[in-house]
Amino acid sequence: MVGMARSDHPQHLSSSLTPETLAVAAGRPDRTPDSPLNVPITPASTYVAGGSLEYGRYGNPTWEAFEDVVGALEGGRAVMYASGLAAAAAVLSLVPSGRAVVVPRHAYNGTVALLRDAARRGHLEVREVDVTQPRALVDAADDAAMVWIESPTNPALEVVDVAETAAAARTRGALVVVDNTFATPLVQQPLALGADVVVHSATKLLAGHSDALAGVAVAADDATYELLETYRRLHGATPGALEAYLATRGLRTLAVRFERAQDNARRLVERLAAHPEVADVRYPGFGTVLTFEPVGGGVAAHRVTTASRLVVCATSLGGVETTWERRRRWEGEPHTIPEGLVRVSVGIEGFADLWADVEQALAHA
Numbered sequence: 001m002v003g004m005a006r007s008d009h010p011q012h013l014s015s016s017l018t019p020e021t022l023a024v025a026a027g028r029p030d031r032t033p034d035s036p037l038n039v040p041i042t043p044a045s046t047y048v049a050g051g052s053l054e055y056g057r058y059g060n061p062t063w064e065a066f067e068d069v070v071g072a073l074e075g076g077r078a079v080m081y082a083s084g085l086a087a088a089a090a091v092l093s094l095v096p097s098g099r100a101v102v103v104p105r106h107a108y109n110g111t112v113a114l115l116r117d118a119a120r121r122g123h124l125e126v127r128e129v130d131v132t133q134p135r136a137l138v139d140a141a142d143d144a145a146m147v148w149i150e151s152p153t154n155p156a157l158e159v160v161d162v163a164e165t166a167a168a169a170r171t172r173g174a175l176v177v178v179d180n181t182f183a184t185p186l187v188q189q190p191l192a193l194g195a196d197v198v199v200h201s202a203t204k205l206l207a208g209h210s211d212a213l214a215g216v217a218v219a220a221d222d223a224t225y226e227l228l229e230t231y232r233r234l235h236g237a238t239p240g241a242l243e244a245y246l247a248t249r250g251l252r253t254l255a256v257r258f259e260r261a262q263d264n265a266r267r268l269v270e271r272l273a274a275h276p277e278v279a280d281v282r283y284p285g286f287g288t289v290l291t292f293e294p295v296g297g298g299v300a301a302h303r304v305t306t307a308s309r310l311v312v313c314a315t316s317l318g319g320v321e322t323t324w325e326r327r328r329r330w331e332g333e334p335h336t337i338p339e340g341l342v343r344v345s346v347g348i349e350g351f352a353d354l355w356a357d358v359e360q361a362l363a364h365a
């Protein structure tokens with residue numbers, strides 16, 4: 001028997017604590033005199049034999065701290081991976097050979113690319129659906145092994161009813177997965193809404209500082225947890241100890257970062273909607289990501305996003321700094337996403353500074 005049995009871990013914390021408190025209090029060392037308040041970074045490829053860890057690919061105390069926090073927040077058992085897509089690949093390994101996966105056509109483009117690649121290799125069938133149509137995911141779920149929900153979608157910001165979709169998909173025998181990267185467990189706890197697995201790109205809001213790649217999958221039940229943990233062990237999609245530390249440290253401030261960025265996002269939405277150079281603003285009403293299209297389309301979007309001085313022109317999202325990009329600059333972006341669509345990941349800067357920069361950038365449209 002190699003590796004650790006995570007069920008051995010004591011559950012110190014009451015599940016009635018609020019997410020804000022769990023983000024701060026979970027995943028801490030025992031309170032013995034002189035122990036640090038934070039689980040330290042443990043760079044180890046191997047461990048002295050006879051314990052529960054044994055080898056660096058099987059386990060790491062710094063991963064466990066991160067997993068304990070995310071597991072507490074999502075209400076399940078978490079497995080940390082090297083990136084969000086590594087977590088997605090692990091979750092897709094739960095699909096039996098040749099079976100179908102239903103996915104929103106505007107799910108994260110890496111997820112769709114991963115699914116299409118698996119389909120091309122003959123491993124599974126993909127059904128891409130338009131989630132602006134009511135019950136699209138459920139209607140495509142007959143005989144499907146998995147329904148993959150992403151809500152809101154990236155970058156179309158479409159929202160689906162997770163509870164309703166999960167219930168209907170489960171009666172059809174499909175495993176229900178939710179990519180909760182945009183909403184975070186502060187807004188939406190999919191396992192409580194009936195999902196089987198939650199995945200995150202922890203690279204984004206959970207870690208929150210644009211300095212670490214990480215992913216995590218959270219299982220509602222022990223059997224699924226074991227499969228996901230075994231996948232990591234066998235496929236080697238292991239996070240680094242430093243990344244695990246940074247991601248855990250980032251999680252401590254998730255609630256304040258999220259609230260502040262969401263507040264900035266809401267104010268930005270109002271200002272953008274009233275701006276004469278802006279044609280279309282999309283925002284699901286919560287969260288830290290919004291999109292807009294300049295009146296001048298793709299060319300204007302390119303000019304605007306490269307004219308900012310405070311806002312960084314960069315891909316990715318969920319960091320403390322505001323970033324934006326024209327999404328169609330990516331080859332793989334679906335052509336149903338408009339040429340001029342700018343995705344904005346709103347950070348925690350002072351709003352006056354943020355708006356002043358966005359306004360001067362829009363003058364370049």
Ligand SMILES: *Cc1c(COP(=O)(O)O)cnc(C)c1O
Nearest residue numbers: 083084085108154181201203214
């Ligand atoms: C970025 C992202 C991913 C992929 O995560 P990585 O950490 O980049 O591998 C998956 N889902 C969503 C919604 C994302 O935004």
